[in-house]
Amino acid sequence: MSTTPSHTRPGGRSARVRASVHRAVEELVAEGPSEDLTMPVIAARAGVHPTTVYRRWGSLADLLAEVATSRFSGDIVVPDTGTLRGDLERWASDVATDFADPDVLALVRATVGTGPRGGSACTADRHAQLEAILEREHTRGGSPPGLEQAADALLGPLYYRAVFTGLPTDPIWTSGLVDALLR
Amino acid sequence: MSTTPSHTRPGGRSARVRASVHRAVEELVAEGPSEDLTMPVIAARAGVHPTTVYRRWGSLADLLAEVATSRFSGDIVVPDTGTLRGDLERWASDVATDFADPDVLALVRATVGTGPRGGSACTADRHAQLEAILEREHTRGGSPPGLEQAADALLGPLYYRAVFTGLPTDPIWTSGLVDALLR
DNA sequence: CCTCTGATGCAGTGATCGGTGCGTTAACAG
DNA sequence: CTGTTAACGCACCGATCACTGCATCAGAGG
Numbered sequence A, B: 001m002s003t004t005p006s007h008t009r010p011g012g013r014s015a016r017v018r019a020s021v022h023r024a025v026e027e028l029v030a031e032g033p034s035e036d037l038t039m040p041v042i043a044a045r046a047g048v049h050p051t052t053v054y055r056r057w058g059s060l061a062d063l064l065a066e067v068a069t070s071r072f073s074g075d076i077v078v079p080d081t082g083t084l085r086g087d088l089e090r091w092a093s094d095v096a097t098d099f100a101d102p103d104v105l106a107l108v109r110a111t112v113g114t115g116p117r118g119g120s121a122c123t124a125d126r127h128a129q130l131e132a133i134l135e136r137e138h139t140r141g142g143s144p145p146g147l148e149q150a151a152d153a154l155l156g157p158l159y160y161r162a163v164f165t166g167l168p169t170d171p172i173w174t175s176g177l178v179d180a181l182l183r
Numbered sequence C: 001c002c003t004c005t006g007a008t009g010c011a012g013t014g015a016t017c018g019g020t021g022c023g024t025t026a027a028c029a030g
Numbered sequence D: 001c002t003g004t005t006a007a008c009g010c011a012c013c014g015a016t017c018a019c020t021g022c023a024t025c026a027g028a029g030g
Helices: A012-030 A039-046 A050-056 A060-071 A084-099 A102-113 A116-140 A147-165 A171-182 B012-030 B039-046 B050-056 B060-071 B084-099 B102-113 B116-140 B147-165 B171-182
Strands: none
Touching (some): A012 A039, A012 A050, A012 A060, A012 A102, A084 A116, A084 A147, A084 A171, A102 A147, A116 A147, A116 B102, A147 A171, A147 B116, A147 B147, A147 B171, A171 B147, B012 B039, B012 B050, B012 B102, B039 B050, B060 B102, B060 B116, B084 B102, B084 B116, B084 B147, B102 B116, B147 B171
């Protein structure tokens, strides 16, 4: 109890319930905002009792934040093309491709809507990936732009377009973003 | 926007109810996401019967979109400093100042969370303002950047920082954004 | 001033949400 | 294999949400 801080049981059933609930959330969010996203509805879709959802995730905001975090973690591999420009173009293109999925967009929107924590849940991993790319350029001996500047120039337009305007995010456009940053 | 272009009865009471409900939404949204934003709660805060809210605005998404649209329309005056750089710096600074208010941020987040329409409701007027600035530079004889490029370089980072990261948006930073665009 | 009509208030209903107490199941340790 | 205990399912409750006829009130026009 006091030795191991994480007493969660990573065993079969808990993991299965967790995965099922996560999938249910993604499905319901993807089915449009007309469908109201509530704990009982999520539980029913997941084939799980509502009580379980209430107990494991106290609020809808926490649940959405967790789903978003796990969804946006590790899906995009940070490439190593040999050059900073190549890395950034490839990575930005991957992020744009991920945003091309309407379901992903809906998840981001819903998560942001639950509160300030939701935003960072959608961007934390992307920041880490970007930082890794810049750090790698640093080890190459180059002098990459700062993390904040790169985030403003790349993640800013990417998220803005995807979430607010709904404009398409094609690779040619993302290449232009990288150009504007490295120019 | 697309609700009812010709309000059959723009008389005193309807306008009063409308303003009261709008104010109630802004207040409740500002009071944090812990407070659940529902039609009856909004009606109670506005001192209006829930039936009225249900009838005038069919859904919470429509109501939030209307509130956001009217809130983000006309609050920021497009300045004329004589130069494109001056106009953009002043305008970006004003937008950043507007985002410094947590209540405004909360409204944006809540509106975005209701669906795809919510995003454009928060950005439509800003796009129009930016377009006006670029158009003015055009009449001056200059060759301003395209609207999309300017939106990516300015609105992108502004909205991204405000909504997702929560980082401060000070005038020095916005000046850097304009620099990166006009460089 | 009077009528007319649309907007609002009122009372009430079915459905569902959020939450609790308790018994049962199954993952992990020995 | 057996015991322990976290995690889950079940039954149930109060609160309130979304919504609907009907009566009333207040602008707008004659």
